[in-house]
Amino acid sequence: MAIRSRWRPTTRAAAVAAVAVLSFTTACAGAGGGGGGDAGAVTIATVANPQMEDIEKLTREFEKDHPDTKVRFVTLPENELRDRVTQDIATKGGQYDIVTIGTYETPIWAKNGWLANLDDRASKGDYDVGDLLTPVREALSYQDNLYAVPFYGESSFLMYRKDLFDKAGLTMPEKPTWEQVAGFAKKLHDPKHKLSGICLRGLPGWGEVLAPLNTVILTHGGQWYDENWNAKLTSPETKQAVQFYVDLVRDYGEPGAPNAGFSECLTATGQGNAAMWYDATVAASLLEDPKTSKVAGKMGYVPAPVAKTENSGWLWAWSLAIPETSKKQDAAWEFVSWATSKKYHKLVGEKLGWSRVPPGARQSTYDLPEYQKAAGAFAGPTLESIENVNVKQPGMHPQPWVGVQYVAIPEFQDLGTKVSQEISAAIAGRQTVDEALTKAQRYAEATAKEGDYQK
Helix, strand or coil: CCCCCCCCCCCCCHHCCCCCCCCCCCCCCCCCCCCCCCEEEEEECCCCHHHHHHHHHHHHHHHCCCCCCCCEEEECCCCHHHHHHHHHHHHHCCCCCEEEEEECCCHHHCCCEEECHHHHCCCCCCCCHHHCCHHHHHHHCCCCCCCEEEEECEEEEEEEEHHHHHHHHCCCCCEEEEEHHHHHHHHEEEHHHHHCCCEECCCCCCCCCHHHHHHHHHHHCCCCCCCCCCCCCCHHHHHHHHHHHHHHHHEEEEHHHHHHHHHEEEEEECCCCCCEEECCCCCCHHCCCCCCCCCCCCEEEEECCCCEEECCCCEEEEEEEEEEECHHHHHHHHHHHCCCCCCHHHHHHHHHHHCCCCCCCCCHHCHHHHHHHHHCCCHHHHHHHHCCCCCCCCCCCCCCCCCCCCCCCCCCCHHHHHHHHHHHHCCCCCCCCHHHHHHHHHHHHHHHHHHCCCC
């Protein structure tokens, strides 16, 4: 989550805390470190993916301009890091000055009083908060105040091999339907030559299989809950959508689909073993890198497939926030504002290559001629996908929360993980879709009752 590998909480306390921090390789950090250490150091816990790893390579540029501030990156296994950050924030330990979180956690953490309000800081100087893409900025706000700023944002779209479509005499519509996609997958599926018709996540995890599946559910008219928090996971529309997804990945998807997440589909597609891939828009820059991808220059990008809705696709932003417990909030903001600034985007382009510029965060990025040239294949489709997301009502029905690929309540980490395990088991053939959704419905009903959401 990609890039989006999400967490699997080991305790209910961890689930309710809704922590979203992953690990990051660095020479500076040990098992802890923290905001309470050296007076001139700030400690950041961040996610392990190519975009975020670029920060480490370029942080020396920040430290040149801020010689009194050193930046430490925490290095811990995913679950251990998440548990430590949860415990630290819950007990007001103050070890971390900056944390990497997403659109799901930000309003929950802000409501709990765990995050520093960034509105005043972001509105001063040359940060230009108005340049942040509106859907992303709104998703990172609580009660109209900004509590995190985006490092990069993403929606989802369909990626496909133009050369394979041409060879097969197929034409990808500008806005495909899921039925059309299934038809293409059937025609292009060629397991004898190690080619899957499509790659779709099947790995358990609310941020793995449920991320794409939720968009399929929503565009088919399904839902998790209605406005009164009645669970709807066994509704005809939801069943139809889940059955469609399971059948598609079982019939024409990648080998080992129940264990395939973003990373596995990225590898399969980049190595030429998938004709299509529906996933995060951020994947495009990786597929277009000729140093690591065999399909660079061969890919096409179109909006997320639909069924009954005009648009589909999710919205996510890996973002930087400052815990309220940090005693170095001014120094932390100096780094956060630098790492999410126009200046940083230009620095990435000049030092690492323009296709590496963090996407989906700032409008000005898409106005840069250098970026337009380097990312021409996917820049427009990425921006269009993000701007077309309706986070307040992404499906056919009103919902009592804001969000697409998740239910924005603290308990969803636990609920989503349980439901994803049932869906993955159905993909593996260990149970039917009906059996999986019957269990999922019970989990959803229990969550609504235990959380006292049904007033």
